[in-house]
Amino acid sequence: METESYKIALEGELTEVTRLLEEVAARDPKDAHNWVPKTDDIAADEADEIDVADKTEAWAERTGEVAELERRYNDVRRALERIEKGTYGICEISGHPIETARLEANLAARTCIAHKDEEDTLS
């Protein structure tokens, strides 16, 4: 795939992840790339029958969902930044080109297949 095709695909994914995030979270006014889970709808649920355990569970679930979407949002956003900088598709650990198959499986991949397990250690 050409870089331009990756860019279009990544922009599409960013739009989709942003849409999903907006359903369950709000942008932090102090940091547009930080998302704060929405809890109003959970708090309003079962207003007359307060079940703290249920709400705690719903909040935990919401927080986990937002954290996962936020991770993807930032990964995709950073991949788009790398396209702008001309470093997209280059392993951040070895500096080697990332295999096409790997990029096609994960457009936001930051490492080649050999350094896949070390991707989580990158900041």
Ligand SMILES: [Zn+2]
């Ligand atoms: Zn590598």
